Amino acid sequence: MKFGTKAIHAGAEPDPSTGAIMTPIYQTSTYVQESPGTHKGYAYARGKNPTRVALEKNLAALEDAKHCLCFSSGMGATDAVIKLLRPGDEVITGDDLYGGSYRIFTKVFANYGIKFHFINLTDANNIKKFINGNTKLIWVETPTNPTMQIVDIAACSAIAKENKLTLCVDNTFASPYLQNPLALGADIVMHSVTKYLGGHSDVVMGALMTNDDKLYTDLAFILNSCGANPGPMDSFLVMRGVKTLHLRMERHCYNGRKIAEFLKNHPRIEKIYWPGFEDHPNHAIAKKQMRDFGGMISIVLRGASLEETFRVSSSFHVFSLAESLGGVESLINHPVTMTHASIPKEERERVGVVDNLLRLSVGVEDVEDLIEDLKQALETR
Ligand SMILES: *Cc1c(COP(=O)(O)O)cnc(C)c1O
Numbered sequence: 001m002k003f004g005t006k007a008i009h010a011g012a013e014p015d016p017s018t019g020a021i022m023t024p025i026y027q028t029s030t031y032v033q034e035s036p037g038t039h040k041g042y043a044y045a046r047g048k049n050p051t052r053v054a055l056e057k058n059l060a061a062l063e064d065a066k067h068c069l070c071f072s073s074g075m076g077a078t079d080a081v082i083k084l085l086r087p088g089d090e091v092i093t094g095d096d097l098y099g100g101s102y103r104i105f106t107k108v109f110a111n112y113g114i115k116f117h118f119i120n121l122t123d124a125n126n127i128k129k130f131i132n133g134n135t136k137l138i139w140v141e142t143p144t145n146p147t148m149q150i151v152d153i154a155a156c157s158a159i160a161k162e163n164k165l166t167l168c169v170d171n172t173f174a175s176p177y178l179q180n181p182l183a184l185g186a187d188i189v190m191h192s193v194t195k196y197l198g199g200h201s202d203v204v205m206g207a208l209m210t211n212d213d214k215l216y217t218d219l220a221f222i223l224n225s226c227g228a229n230p231g232p233m234d235s236f237l238v239m240r241g242v243k244t245l246h247l248r249m250e251r252h253c254y255n256g257r258k259i260a261e262f263l264k265n266h267p268r269i270e271k272i273y274w275p276g277f278e279d280h281p282n283h284a285i286a287k288k289q290m291r292d293f294g295g296m297i298s299i300v301l302r303g304a305s306l307e308e309t310f311r312v313s314s315s316f317h318v319f320s321l322a323e324s325l326g327g328v329e330s331l332i333n334h335p336v337t338m339t340h341a342s343i344p345k346e347e348r349e350r351v352g353v354v355d356n357l358l359r360l361s362v363g364v365e366d367v368e369d370l371i372e373d374l375k376q377a378l379e380t381r
Contacts, residue, residue: 003062003177004246011057012239023054025236047224051232055239056207059197062176062242063189065209067216069223070235074172074192075100076228077206079108081168081188083222084215085136087113092130093139094121096147096351098170098192099340101139107342118347122282124155131163140186141170142179143286146298146335146359147352148273150282153289157185166215172196175326177249178290187212188219195326199241199248203234248328251364252295258367259360259374260297268378270302270356295362296325298335301378304356308381309334313358315380318365318373325361330370333359 001009015024026049031042042048052070060068071077078101085091093105095118105116117130121140138160142151153169160167168188169181175196181189191197193205206228210216223229260274275286276293286293301309313321319332323339333339335353343353362370 001061006061007058007245008243010061011054011059013054023051023236023239025232026050027232045232046227046229049229049232049235051235051239052230055235055242058239058242059176059191059193059207060209062197062245063171063180063182063209065182065189066211066213068207068209069216069219070193070230070238071206071208071223072228072230072234073204074190074194074206075104077190077192077208078104078170079228080208080219080222080226081137081139081190082109082114083226084166084218085109085114088115088134089136090115090117090130090132090134091137091139092117092119092127092135094141094144094149094151095119095347096144096149096353097141098145098172099335099342101141101170103342121151121156122149124152124159127156127159131159131165135163135165138165138167139170140167140181141173142289143173143275143294143296145173145296146273146333146340146357148275148280148296148298149351150275150280150286150289152282152285153179153181153184153186160187161185172326173296174290174294175245175249177245178253178292178294182209182211184289188215193238194324196249196252197242197245197326198238199245199327200237201324201327201329203237203241205230205234205238248364249292249294252362253292255364255367255370256293256295256297256362259362259370260293262371262374263297263299266378268302269299271300271352273298273352296359297362298357298359300352300354301356301358306336306355309356309358312377312380315377316373317376318369319360319377325359327361328364330363330365330373331361333361335359 056068169186172192189209
């Protein structure tokens with residue numbers, strides 16, 4: 001089956017008791033057993049819930065994965081992956097990461113004796129310099145947040161396999177519509193379902209997909225043991241949202257391209273980050289591993305102070321100033337004070353997260369209105 005058909009149908013069976021076409025919200029914490037231990041696969045809802053199981057089947061299909069597990073947030077999913085490790089283990093990851101990933105690595109798991117190397121992954125060969133006997137995991141985000149670096153997933157996978165390391169890819173920015181890391185050799189895919197998959201800014205959720213039975217069993221054990229499980233209502237909302245993922249992504253990509261082209265030669269823009277430009281440093285890799293380039297764009301305002309950047313970011317009428325991304329509505333974000341506030345100044349500036357950087361999550365509105373809004377906001381001084 002092709003992507004759009006799977007988005008609508010995978011995991012969604014008509015309800016056997018009524019024929020309801022939409023998967024019911026099984027709002028229950030437990031399941032009745034006829035005699036002890038005779039449950040029908042469902043014993044307690046932290047472990048399993050039928051609405052969640054339907055969603056997991058659906059999301060697995062979108063990544064062509066054998067298994068999927070849903071979590072109460074993207075961070076809950078990330079937390080579970082790192083809990084596969086032991087004290088003394090080492091992780092190699094990128095130097096441009098979602099702020100919350102950087103925070104959980106450095107402020108939570110570093111305290112448990114796990115060591116993280118934050119390196120430039122735009123050349124995957126850099127990984128080799130950091131591999132030693134303790135290395136267990138490579139954690140890749142691509143495109144990166146917020147500077148849209150592109151990491152070569154297949155090259156990372158080759159290095160991971162050669163050294164018997166696990167490769168996990170945070171595929172949030174691309175969504176399964178644009179990129180399928182398992183097909184490129186990754187062992188685990190992580191999604192903040194909150195973003196494109198949910199798509200309507202009304203749910204916080206995370207997911208992990210894998211083809212590896214052992215990883216699945218271990219991660220399911222961690223999910224059930226640690227309890228970052230999502231509720232059935234949220235699972236329902238995501239199943240509903242996913243039904244239009246392919247349509248939304250098409251428009252995100254179309255609008256993203258139009259806006260990137262509009263901004264590229266705008267006199268107020270000093271720098272623009274969007275992997276669809278031929279002069280993007282890893283455009284060729286983006287073209288190879290992604291089907292299109294998405295609706296995430298970052299811009300640096302020419303010579304703007306922090307105050308001026310604030311004034312611009314508050315003068316939009318259609319874009320809303322907010323954290324998060326991937327919803328139907330266009331958002332603007334100031335990484336330094338919002339999504340990336342937890343990263344020390346020297347570290348973020350080294351990768352280009354400067355005071356006058358703004359990140360756009362281009363929504364699915366009419367692009368003419370979005371461009372008009374950008375035009376007027378960029379006149380603000
Ligand atoms: C939002 C986000 C996360 C964290 O997901 P939550 O659902 O907010 O917990 C992780 N990685 C990326 C790239 C994100 O954008």
